[in-house]
Amino acid sequence: MAEGPEEDDSLAPLAYTPASDSLSAIQPAEPSFPPTDSSEVDTAAADRSAVDSSAADSSAADSSGVEICPWTRIAVEINGSIYGSLAGLTVEPDILGAHVVRCMCWDLDPWRGVSAGDSLYLLVGETGRENRVVALRYVPVPGSPNHPFSVYSFRMTGDNFPSHYYSDGTEVMKLLSTMPVSTFEEMTGPYGEPRGDHTHSGVDFKAPLGTTVRTCRGGTVTRLNWNPEYNGNCVEIDIGAGYREIFLHLESVDGGITVGSVLARGDRVGTVGSTGVTSTAPHIHYQINDERGNPIDPYLFFGSRRRNLPQGDMAVFTAFRESCDCWLSPGTAAGAR
Template identity: 25%
Template sequence: MHITLKKTPFQYLLLLIIISTVVSCSSDKKSESKKTSVDSTTLVKEKEPINLKFGLPVDSFIVERNRVKRNEFLASILLKYNIPYKQIDLLAHKSKDTFDVKKIKVGNPYHVFLNKDSLHTAAYFVYEIDKINYIVYQLNDSITFSKGKKEVKRIQKTASGQINSSLWNAMTENNTSPLLALELSDIYAWTVDFFGIERGDYFKVMYTENYVDSTSVGINSIEAALFHHRGDDYYAFNFQEDSLTSNYFDEDGKSLRKAFLKAPLKFSRISSRFSNSRYHPVLKIRRPHHGVDYAAPKGTHVFSIGDGRIIAKGYQAKGGGNYLKIKHNSVYTTVYMHLNGFAKGIVKGKKVKQGELIAYVGSTGLSTGPHLDFRVFKNGKPIDPLKVKAPPVEPVKKEDMRRFKEFYKPLKESIDNLSLPVKQ
């Protein structure tokens, strides 16, 4: 027998109240869960970030900053912080392949991280190798060390200015890094005579500058430049030829640079190299030798390694003997010493071509035998002749010309649109 119970109005009302209560409780739980999630997120956001310097949490230490003083070494610094000499010696020995502590320089900053205990024991020593690189030494029983780099930010910049006296002064007058003058003089070394700059010459440049901790640490690269010199415009575009090399070309794809010969003579051997402390065979003392000696028979032909003008010709009895000095451009100068004699027509002021015969190997001056003492100067400072990188002279390759044109045209437009500063 099947019996059907008939619900009264009161039962329907009771059922409705129960359903409503269940729904309400469920909604409250969801709301509470959501609120808890929001509160948790809020707590995460409010948590302060760890303040790191050189990869170390600076708020956990007392940090003392100083600079290396004259006659101060790693040992004399760390002994002041009660680090045992035996431990310092071990530290120096273990880290030698990473950084030789003998190369610590006067004036460079260092930081000592002290524990916040009653003794303020030294936990870490950080030495800044330069403006970007540093090394961290952990000063506990198990010595560890690691090299690091500060974050470098590259900022795109533009600069322009009229030249009233010199390129260097023009940079200063326009609140631009003077280092940019050196970069431009290197790019335009073969194109512009920076000793013959005229009033009214001007420059425009697009470049990237490196910054560490909001302080400039040098020019990273020049992307494009225009130098207006004696009525002519000279463009330079830094074009990436392949994955490894980039060079400067004008708007026709021609290189702005010329190459040097790798050596000023043939059939010779190097008898002495570039050195800041070489034992002199005649004077019997140690002194700098900022050149390369090529041992060769007397009378061997000596050639100019590049186009230039002879700016000095003379004799030094207690030095280089017969010598020649050739100025190739506003950046590079070469000197040839201990010469037996000079080629015909070689006089001060004469222009010479790359590979032109200029003199003959000899043994004049302070010399123990026939050889050529050859020297190279860049911006007035001696550099190792064997490390001079011969810049390319080849133009942009034909297969790359389409890509080059697409590359330089927007840069040229941007350079042309740069305005010169208005004189106050």
């Protein structure tokens, strides 16, 4: 992966007046996670912040005393796809575009729901995970049904990895009401994401190699390791009423699991891997099929919840958010540092 977007001094900041985020505070119940194995905890990740929240305070100043932004700043007007609009601003626009889409897909359809003239303002740099979006502000063109929003990368106390949060500390990503993994870096493949001549039939959670994978519902194992060239090691479970729970790209399937095995909710299925030619990094592809064998959105099947940053994190998060907002403001969010 490239170190970051190339600077484009010719990109002028877009003229806009950002509207305040009209996000109501959400106080959901905590989602159900399977128990965490001690071997799964990434202690190195747990000891580091998502983004050094003091970066803006410790950033260098130039000879005139003006503070230098510690991240790459990009302002772009969308014309066509998000990926195409980023071309020329980074060595690998497809990669940065994917990172941007992951920040936006919870609020709108980033493939078909953006309009020509919508604006994106980005801070890009090291975040402690693959996604390099430190902060993002989306401003729709006047008359659009979409609403403006901003998101910021931050690691909640106790989490192994950072996530993105709205201005009020509500997590951008939704968690399934019951999760197949207890720790993961990011949801890297939403259900329905366009992929060439098809759409993604499940949800991808990027997690460390060897992370325990558990059944969210329990049931009878109906298939193991079918079409392994593409699916890798995989398990299908009949969870009742004709619905099937599917796990692809496993590093391994737990010993003793055979066709006909009956698993209870929360039982181990295997471990996160990157098996099969369609996998490019360790993750679990999690899928639900209906009684006709058609994939359906796991978020609709199980329901979902969002978390809020605890009160103890809010002071640090607010200071970090305010620093990001300064660099995302008109006149600073150009393509230069």
